Amino acid sequence: MYFREAVSKRIYELCDKYNYTPNKLAEMSAIPPTTLRSTLANNVENPSVYNIYKICKTLKISLKEFFESDYFNFDKIDD
Numbered sequence: 001m002y003f004r005e006a007v008s009k010r011i012y013e014l015c016d017k018y019n020y021t022p023n024k025l026a027e028m029s030a031i032p033p034t035t036l037r038s039t040l041a042n043n044v045e046n047p048s049v050y051n052i053y054k055i056c057k058t059l060k061i062s063l064k065e066f067f068e069s070d071y072f073n074f075d076k077i078d079d
Contacts, residue, residue, distance in 0.1 A: 002078050006071035007047045008040045011055065013069070018059055029058040 001009075015025055026036040031051050038044050039051070049063075056066050070076065 001071070001076055002042070004039070004042050004044060004047055006069075006077060007052065008042055009071050010066060010069050011036075011040060014055070014059060014061075014066075020059075025055065025058065029054040031055070 011022070011025070014020075015022055020028070022036055022040055023033050025031075026033040029036075029051070031054055035044075035051065039047050052066060053063060056063055
């Protein structure tokens, strides 16, 4: 799995956990919905850490919590 896929899966996972649709999360995070949709569709080669930060701030979680997922284990990420 590529990093961008891991980010997408984690965002979907958090949307489910916090009962947000991707559009609602984008709105609450002040991220353009098209940007979040592109990220979730794996069309963004290098997802913005700033956008991940804005998502974390909206969900009231730390960046550490965002990345503390099996999706981000080095043995699961392809270069």
